[in-house]
Amino acid sequence: MTAQDPFVAHRSLLFTVAYEILGSAADAEDVLQESWLRWAGADRAEVRDPRSYLVRTVTRQSLNRLRTLARRREEYVGEWLPEPLLTSPDVAEDIELAESVSMAVLTVLETLGPTERAVFVLREVFDLPYGEIAEAVGRPAATVRQIARRARAHVAARRPRVTVSRSEQRAVVERFLLALRTGRLQELLDVMAPDVVMITDGGGVVAAGLTPFHGAELVAGLLARASEVTSDFAPVWLNGAPAIRIDLDGEPCAVSVTVADGRITGLYVVRNPHKLTRLDEPAQLSR
Numbered sequence: 001m002t003a004q005d006p007f008v009a010h011r012s013l014l015f016t017v018a019y020e021i022l023g024s025a026a027d028a029e030d031v032l033q034e035s036w037l038r039w040a041g042a043d044r045a046e047v048r049d050p051r052s053y054l055v056r057t058v059t060r061q062s063l064n065r066l067r068t069l070a071r072r073r074e075e076y077v078g079e080w081l082p083e084p085l086l087t088s089p090d091v092a093e094d095i096e097l098a099e100s101v102s103m104a105v106l107t108v109l110e111t112l113g114p115t116e117r118a119v120f121v122l123r124e125v126f127d128l129p130y131g132e133i134a135e136a137v138g139r140p141a142a143t144v145r146q147i148a149r150r151a152r153a154h155v156a157a158r159r160p161r162v163t164v165s166r167s168e169q170r171a172v173v174e175r176f177l178l179a180l181r182t183g184r185l186q187e188l189l190d191v192m193a194p195d196v197v198m199i200t201d202g203g204g205v206v207a208a209g210l211t212p213f214h215g216a217e218l219v220a221g222l223l224a225r226a227s228e229v230t231s232d233f234a235p236v237w238l239n240g241a242p243a244i245r246i247d248l249d250g251e252p253c254a255v256s257v258t259v260a261d262g263r264i265t266g267l268y269v270v271r272n273p274h275k276l277t278r279l280d281e282p283a284q285l286s287r
Contacts, residue, residue, distance in 0.1 A: 006050035007039050012284035013051075014058045016101070019285075020121045021062040021114075023082035023106050025278050027069065031061045052132055059118055059136040066114040077204025079212065081268055082106040083275040084238045084254040085283040091240040092166045097287050098240030099163075100125040103256040103268040106239070107199075108158045112151055119144055120151035126287055160258050160265070166241065172259045173242040177235055180244070183227030188220035193263040198222070203272030206251070219267065236279070245279060252276045 007014070014035065018028035035057045047053045073080055082103060092098045099105055100121070109117050115137050122128045122136065130148070134141040172191065179187035198219045202208025213219050232247040238256050246253040254276060258266035270276060 007036055007054060010051055010054055012286040014054055015283070016097075016285045016287065017055055017058050017121065017126065018062045019085070019283075020100060020106070020109070020125060021059065021118050022066055022069070023110060024069075024275075025083045025085055025283065026274075027065055028062075031058060031065055034061045052128075055122070055126070055128070056132065056136040059122065060138075063114050063118055063137065066117070070114075077202070078208055078210040079199050079201050080110065080203075081199060081201035081270050081275075082110070082239075083278070084243075084256060084268075084270050085285075086279050086281065087237050087240050087285060088282045089237050091285055092237070094287065096125065097285065098166075101239045101285060102241055102258075103239055104160050104258045104266060105155070107268065108155050111158065112154060115139065116147055116151040116154070119147045120155060123148045124152060124155075160260070164259050168262070169257075169259050170242040172262060172264060173235065173244065173257060176257065176264060177233055177244055180223060180227055180233045180246075181231060183224050185220055185224050188223055189216050191264055192216045192219060193260065193265045196263075196265055196267065198267040198269060200269040201272050201275070203274060205273060206271045208269070208271050237282075240285075252279055254279065 011032070014032055015028055018031040019025055022028050022031070035054065038057055039054060042053070084103065085101070109120065112120060118137050119133055122133045123130070130141045130144050134144045137144065139147070175191045179191050194216050195214070196216050196219050198213040200208040200213070213222065226246070226248070230246065230248050234245045236243055236245045238254055241256065243257065244255040246255060251273060254270045256268040257264045
């Protein structure tokens with residue numbers, strides 16, 4: 001492949017499409033490999049718009065992969081969270097892109113069916129015309145409009161309702177980081193909303209809660225105990241937002257948060273090592 005090849009030129013876009021549909025960077029990379037093989041075998045003279053052609057190809061391959069993953073996710077041990085991505089602060093400058101790849105929104109997208117998820121991503125995030133989406137998912141355009149409307153309502157009812165600035169989010173994460181480093185229970189309680197929810201994903205590989213933890217007292221107590229065994233907490237940017245990386249006995253742990261009214265309302269803690277292989281090099285995301 002040369003730098004002028006459309007696949008190379010649009011690779012970050014194609015990866016972002018696949019990642020948002022799948023919630024897994026590893027599976028997104030596999031989809032890009034499969035899509036490249038199809039692109040390499042395509043009759044380029046018949047391709048009028050390479051970008052649209054490649055997005056359709058990646059979408060179809062992502063849908064195929066998502067359907068084959070359905071059983072694996074049903075059998076997953078404990079809570080399933082998306083694979084966190086290390087991102088540069090620049091991603092946060094595109095507010096819509098940053099929100100669409102946030103752990104909170106990706107977790108909501110898990111509650112959609114495969115076609116609904118693909119339609120939502122292509123329409124709401126990438127603003128593709130309904131006709132192009134229809135070609136990508138193999139449904140009539142009128143049906144795609146209905147699917148998009150249902151998916152939009154479904155996500156709106158479940159996504160965090162309060163949007164905060166990145167500066168506010170960073171300030172809260174810095175307070176949270178300080179509280180973790182001190183391990184003081186009251187400081188942890190002060191930075192969290194009373195009804196905070198913490199979801200942990202160990203995938204049956206490492207210790208993690210099988211169901212979400214509810215309430216500031218319970219969550220703060222668990223975090224205070226974590227502070228007793230490590231002091232290796234570092235600020236990072238994950239999925240377009242300020243977050244925290246924790247190293248426990250040499251193993252990384254990624255902590256993303258949602259914020260409202262100056263306090264943490266949700267924590268997404270990924271401990272499954274198979275999902276933590278991309279914490280050293282920023283992912284290239286674009287729309």
